[in-house]
Amino acid sequence: MRLTSYPAVMTRDSTRPxxxxxxxxxxxxxxxxxxxxxxxxxxxxNWVTNSVSSLNNGVISIFGGSPLxxxxxxxxxxxxxxxxxxxxxxxxxNGFVKDHxxxxxxHKTKDNFTPSYVYDYKTENNKIxxxxxxxxxxxxxxxxxxxxPVSRCLAKRLKxxxxxxxxxxxxxxxLVKYVGGERFRMHNDYLPVHLEAKHPDGSTKKYNxxxxxxxxxxxxxxxxxxxxxxxxxxxxxxxxxxxxxxxxGMGLLVKPKKGNAVIWHNVHQNGTGDDRMAHAGLPVxxxxxxxxxxxxxxxxxEPLVGGSEVxxx
Numbered sequence: 001m002r003l004t005s006y007p008a009v010m011t012r013d014s015t016r017p018x019x020x021x022x023x024x025x026x027x028x029x030x031x032x033x034x035x036x037x038x039x040x041x042x043x044x045x046n047w048v049t050n051s052v053s054s055l056n057n058g059v060i061s062i063f064g065g066s067p068l069x070x071x072x073x074x075x076x077x078x079x080x081x082x083x084x085x086x087x088x089x090x091x092x093x094n095g096f097v098k099d100h101x102x103x104x105x106x107h108k109t110k111d112n113f114t115p116s117y118v119y120d121y122k123t124e125n126n127k128i129x130x131x132x133x134x135x136x137x138x139x140x141x142x143x144x145x146x147x148x149p150v151s152r153c154l155a156k157r158l159k160x161x162x163x164x165x166x167x168x169x170x171x172x173x174x175l176v177k178y179v180g181g182e183r184f185r186m187h188n189d190y191l192p193v194h195l196e197a198k199h200p201d202g203s204t205k206k207y208n209x210x211x212x213x214x215x216x217x218x219x220x221x222x223x224x225x226x227x228x229x230x231x232x233x234x235x236x237x238x239x240x241x242x243x244x245x246x247x248x249g250m251g252l253l254v255k256p257k258k259g260n261a262v263i264w265h266n267v268h269q270n271g272t273g274d275d276r277m278a279h280a281g282l283p284v285x286x287x288x289x290x291x292x293x294x295x296x297x298x299x300x301x302e303p304l305v306g307g308s309e310v311x312x313x
Contacts, residue, residue, distance in 0.1 A: 066149075068103040075153035077160055084243065084252060085231050088276050089265040092243065092254070093213075096157065096261035097292075101150045102217045106290070109142035109175050116141040116176065116184075138182040139281070144173040158213055158296055161263070165210060166302050169197070171295040175217075178224055178289040184281035186229075190266040190273040194300055208271070210298040213263040218290030219256040223283055226262055228252040230276040253282075256289050271300050 066073075076098075084090040118133045144151045155170040178184075194206035214226055231252040233245020243254045254262045268274055281291075298304060 066104050066107070068107050069100055069149070073100075073149065075149075075156055077157060079157075079161075081161075084234060084254075084262070085264075088231070088274050090228070090231060090252070091161075091263045093161070093261040093263060095259055096213075097154065097215055097217060097259055099259070101153065102259070104150050105144060105148075105173075105175060105217065105292070108148065109144065112142040113140040113175075113177055114142070137184045139176045139178045139184060141177070142175045144175065146172055148173075154215070154292075154294055158211070158263070158294055162211060162296055164305055166298045166304055167210065167296050168299065169297055171209075171297065174293045176291050176293060177218075178221075178281065178284045178291075180286055181283055183283040186278055186280045188266070188273060188275070188278050189295065190277075197297070197299075205299055206301070207297045207299050209266050209295045210304070211263055211265055211296040212277075213261050213292075213294045213296075214254075215261040215292040215294065216256045216258055216289075217292060218288055219258045221256060221284050221287030221289045223285035224256050224289035225253040225282045227280045227282050228254075228264075228277070229280075230278060256291070267298075267304070269304060271298075271304065 079093050079095045082092040082094070084092050115132045115134065116137050116139045118131060118137055146152065146155070151173040154173060158170060159167045189212040190209050194208050196204040197207045198204050229246075229251045233249045233252050234243050236245075238244065241255065242257050242260065243252065245251060246253065264277055264279075266274060266277055
């Protein structure tokens with residue numbers, strides 16, 4: 001079963017300059033469709049449901065104990081944020097995930113990592129095929145059940161942070177692991193076509209990704225920065241242990257820092273994808289980098305702000 005990674009979107013535009021350092025291939029960007037466009041979608045399509053009930057204190061007792069979670073585990077909302085960019089919106093979150101939550105997720109998934117998949121979506125026949133493409137994405141991945149208490153807590157935490165933006169649900173939590181030399185080349189996270197969320201009553205509703213979050217849970221490595229070439233770099237006085245800028249000052253580099261996260265907005269106000277959020281996971285030079293993907297969704301037939309959908313948190 002190919003439960004190995006979430007969809008991300010890529011398409012080659014050979015007319016644009018190379019934007020990943022040290023690469024000799026064209027940059028992959030998205031935001032428009034051409035007859036010959038090939039979209040790469042990593043991972044398996046995990047239909048999003050709205051059946052997740054509210055996360056209450058003591059949820060651990062519902063799903064059984066964990067050797068790495070305290071018996072009185074409570075989902076708290078304790079973190080601080082730093083704005084890295086206003087337009088487009090990029091937020092850095094300090095302390096987004098706690099050590100005991102990290103230990104629990106690593107323990108739960110330690111035997112489940114398999115090569116990350118990519119999906120190739122061809123507009124000419126509207127078909128999607130899955131494949132391992134280690135040249136493009138060389139990590140390994142593991143999925144986490146939406147019933148897992150920490151997974152549910154992180155979804156609640158992300159939706160709480162999103163505030164008044166429409167945010168009815170999240171996709172499933174995915175862990176990704178990178179070792180020496182592994183990377184994820186330039187891509188976008190919003191989808192070229194809307195997916196369908198399946199409701200408990202059997203009805204469906206189209207959705208797309210509103211925000212992406214990449215949460216760092218293992219930083220025993222060098223390299224492995226999350227690279228945003230179109231985001232103006234932070235100032236020279238910024239915390240170099242967490243983020244930095246490229247030599248020309250125009251690219252943002254977010255460094256792996258255990259427990260912290262980078263969160264960004266994928267779409268414009270009209271719901272179209274924001275090309276400026278193209279990003280890459282740069283090669284890990286030494287050691288191991290472990291992160292998590294968690295995507296917040298929206299419904300395109302609802303306003304992005306103040307939608308009528310009630311968040312399922």
